[in-house]
Amino acid sequence: MDGKxxxxxxxxxxxxxxxxxxxxxxxxxxxxxxxxxxxGFRLYTETDVARLLVIRRMKPLGFALDQMRELLDTTDRLDxxxxxxxxxxxxxxxxxxxxxxxxxxxxxRLRVRLARAEDFVATLRARLPEREPTRP
Numbered sequence: 087m088d089g090k091x092x093x094x095x096x097x098x099x100x101x102x103x104x105x106x107x108x109x110x111x112x113x114x115x116x117x118x119x120x121x122x123x124x125x126g127f128r129l130y131t132e133t134d135v136a137r138l139l140v141i142r143r144m145k146p147l148g149f150a151l152d153q154m155r156e157l158l159d160t161t162d163r164l165d166x167x168x169x170x171x172x173x174x175x176x177x178x179x180x181x182x183x184x185x186x187x188x189x190x191x192x193x194x195r196l197r198v199r200l201a202r203a204e205d206f207v208a209t210l211r212a213r214l215p216e217r218e219p220t221r222p
Contacts, residue, residue, distance in 0.1 A: 094109075102142070156181070161182065
């Protein structure tokens with residue numbers, strides 16, 4: 087899965103993030119290119135792309151960079167294959183559950199805002215004639 091390396095332009099196209107945004111996430115430590123080319127270009131893997139997609143999905147829900155980092159660190163730990171005690175495992179799962187609840191709550195708030203916005207558009211449309219009047 088991670089055998090193929092991509093340059094930042096391909097990653098930007100796949101994630102619909104700008105080059106600047108990807109570099110910013112690198113500067114803040116949220117994502118690190120898996121390698122560099124001989125010429126010094128950033129090289130990314132599918133795992134890096136998946137990480138960026140998590141970040142992209144969290145951003146519109148209002149999560150801060152520190153929260154993104156915490157969730158990514160938590161999922162990295164869960165996915166590491168390392169063994170840990172049941173208490174540590176439950177703590178990690180608890181964090182994921184808390185983020186899932188926070189995301190679900192934010193999605194519901196966004197649904198309410200969207201419904202209100204759609205109502206507003208419908209109100210405006212109702213005030214418009216079905217056909218634009220012809221002008222002399």
